[in-house]
Amino acid sequence: MMREQSDVIVCGGGLAGLTLAYQLRKENPEASVTVVERTTRPLPEACHKVGESSVELGSHYFGEVLGLKDYLQAEHLKKNGLRFLCGDSRGPVAERPEIGPAEFPIVPSYQLDRGKLENDLRAFCEELGVELLEGEHVRAIRLGKDGAPHEVETSAGTLKGRWVVDASGRRRMLSKQLGLRRPSPNASSAAWFRVAERVLLNELVPEGERLWHQRDIDGNRWLSTVHLMGRGYWVWLIPLSTGYTSVGIVADAEHHPFGTFNKPEKALAWLREHEPVLAERLEGRELEDFRLMHDYSYLTERMISADRWACVGEAAAFVDPLYSLGSDFLGMSNCYAARCIGDDLRGTLEADVVEALNETWVRVAEDAARTLSGNGEVFPHGDIFGAKLWWDFFNYWSFMCAHFFQEIWREDAATLRRFLGMQARYYALNSHAQAILEAWGALKPTPFGGRKRFIGLPSFPSTLADQHLSLQEDLDVEGTWAKMESDLAIGQQLVAEILAHALRDLGPETAAELGRRAGLDASWGLPLAGERIDADALPRRQRIEKLPRIARDMERALGRVDPGVPLSELLARALGTGAEAGAEAEARA
Ligand SMILES: Cc1cc2nc3c(=O)[nH]c(=O)nc-3n(C[C@H](O)[C@H](O)[C@H](O)COP(=O)(O)OP(=O)(O)OC[C@H]3O[C@@H](n4cnc5c(N)ncnc54)[C@H](O)[C@@H]3O)c2cc1C
Known part of the structure; x- marks a missing residue:
């Protein structure tokens, strides 16, 4: 039987919604939490969603705040930091300046297989007593006034919640309803796909380049998120625990019109022109799960409100994938929401706290947009x-x-x-x-x-x-x-x-x-x-x-x-x- 009233209704059970629900139950075992998610298990492993590379903040959130460190280390790849290759993208890779960790970073981060992670998170949530309504759509959110519960209209019926959290990703249900979107200075687009094998940076350099290969002291270069940098673009290579490799093109509109890489054959032609060494390595491989995102960056006016609603993950904002900060913003929005919801359920929520957290989050996103554009x-x-x-x-x-x-x-x-x-x-x-x-x-x-x-x-x-x-x-x-x-x-x-x-x-x-x-x-x-x-x-x-x-x-x-x-x-x-x-x-x- 579906619960008609919950303390918290989370609209969308992707990475943000599932981790928030898990965190809420972990920190407030008495709280009733319902997640409404339109997709059903099993989610495809290896070829699910974009967003596999995590950095220190997001990894700390998953590993320490949620307590999933052992799980991440056992089931996903421990990551060897971010690695960048600049210089002449049409020349030999060994000639390109390489910037990255010389040894495995002590503060951990991970390469996440998103399909596997979300399958597992759904199970973890259920074990912790989260009500998970899979295969159900959120159709509308009606915000309650003056302390009245919010109403969430779903394909399974109408639910009432003291708090409602929008975790619907780019659907941005609440943000659209409330007109919260703010433009980002970053006008870039992306296309990405997976290939069913490991594509290693070391394979792009002839074995005869001994000094270049010797720099990889521990043989861990392949565990980095690799970025091939060129004028107005970068290309990512991310290894996944399932043996696949995620490959993505990210380019700004000023230098690379979206129409030049927005189809599989165009993306390959684009790679042949700008990153010929990688293109040759990919020749003849099937590009699985080819996806696009035009003009992906947007900011927000507000992430959380004392009127008992919050937007988490991409339902709030998305700045840019360059430094893999997606999980960082997700972790921050979840923690700010979980803190305010917890305070509210204990009767100690202060509107000033909500405002200060909101300002912190909105400004961190603006600052990142400054860093990651132009x-x-x-x-x-x-x-x-x-x-x-x-x-x-x-x-x-x-x-x-x-x-x-x-x-x-x-x-x-x-x-x-x-x-x-x-x-x-x-x-x-x-x-x-x-x-x-x-x-x-x-x-x-x-x-x-x-x-x-x-x-x-x-x-x-x-x-x-x-x-x-x-x-x-x-x-x-x-x-x-x-x-x-x-x-x-x-x-x-x-x-x-x-x-x-x-x-x-x-x-x-x-x-x-x-x-x-x-x-x-x-x-x-x-x-x-x-x-x-x-x-x-x-x-x-x-x-x-x-x-x-x-x-x-x-x-x-x-x-x-x-x-x-x-x-x-x-x-x-x-x-x-x-x-x-x-x-x-x-x-x-
Ligand atoms: C090109 C690109 C590259 C990226 N690379 C990285 C990276 O390397 N590292 C990183 O950390 N982040 C990265 N990101 C960001 C990453 O995608 C996000 O951090 C993350 O996926 C956001 O998760 P989410 O839960 O907010 O959204 P989603 O994962 O999209 O989840 C939203 C969920 O809501 C559900 N939903 C939507 N509408 C409804 C509805 N009406 N009813 C019910 N359910 C609904 C969907 O089914 C989905 O499961 C990247 C983003 C882009 C665009």
Whole structure:
């Protein structure tokens, strides 16, 4: 018999809906939770849904918050981080700058087989007492006012719930009803498919390239999510536990019209043109489960409301697949919803908490959209993209992951607001970093920069590696705050070093244009002045000793170009304050 009234009705039993239902029952054993899902088991393994690669935050959610670590390690593939190959996509793979982990990352993440995972999650939910209505459609959601229960009209009848959660993925039932969608600056599309065999990165490089193969110390390169980067696009290769490989093309509309890869034969032709080595490896293979998503990115105005509703997973927003953040946003939305629902069921829910969590989530998504859009000119350059990865991962581990891992989202409204202030400071710094990187990419004179080299992500030992390992620390609120403060100061140095790398790489003729394009301003307060600038003019050995640690780490990882002009001069030109810049401005006037 179907229950007519539940504490929580979850509309949609995909990854977000199932994990939320599981979490709710785990954290609130008294709560009645109903999931309405239109599909029935068995879901096809290997060829189910897109979204197989997870990174630290999402993995922490599945493994630690939900307690599924043993299951994930036994039934899915432990992942060897993210691996990127930039450079000449039409040339030999061994010649392309490679950026990725040198060894298996200590903080775990997984390659998820989505069909298998969702089959298993349905069973786990049932074991925990979730009511799972499979093969039933949600037709309408009517929100109750003034504490009245919400009504969910389904193919099985009308259900009442104190809370209603939209987990219908891109159907976005509530978001459409309430007009919550906000446009994303990211105009990209994707096509993906699976092949019924392992397609290994190592197979794309001849065995004779011994040094390249020897870099794969543990033989684990294939367990990475591989990204083949080119102008305005990237291609993913994800191994799955069922022996399949997921392959996807992601491209921005500016460089690659959707119509050039939106059919299996066109996608193969597109690969032959842009990634010929991979295309040759795929020749003659059947492309199973070919799927498309045009203009996939969207943001939202609201993820959760004190009026007892929430949108989780893709029903809220989806930014971009580049760093596999889909499960991260899903985990964050689920935790914020589970926290508010739990508080409400205990009679302790505060509207201020809901608002602060909502703002945190919406802003994290906006910040990610800033990070993940406008990179078309950055992707092919190993040096620029390498610098971007240094900053993006430092930023990700320092704020977004720390906020989640240290469970700041369980704190009171005042603490959540305080951390929103910190988030705004990270956001501002991120905007500056992305502006410099975009300008650098746009002004780079060569088609693809970066020498044939390996860049550790993170490289050991380094500030970035410390940052990654610090995810394992257990900090209280004040400890987390103090760490974020100190990380922000290091982050400012890191962004200043990116500016220094860009200026040296582009040289004196382009410095002023870099400054103009990036909107560089002394008010950014980047610590590229005083001792740091003086250190740059010292003889080599003394210079190295005087540089901040992050500068040394980045030069070791990314290399250093010497344009023969002091950094102080390049910076003055970029800021429009140098003698030559002044003369230029006068001449223009
Ligand atoms: C190109 C691309 C690549 C991606 N790659 C990654 C990646 O590598 N890693 C990652 O973490 N994320 C990735 N994502 C995001 C990933 O797809 C999402 O994180 C995840 O699938 C979202 O899960 P969900 O439960 O919100 O939505 P879904 O998995 O779509 O689940 C929604 C569920 O709702 C059900 N439903 C819909 N309407 C109704 C209805 N009316 N009644 C009943 N049931 C209904 C559906 O049947 C479905 O089961 C990618 C996304 C894209 C577009």
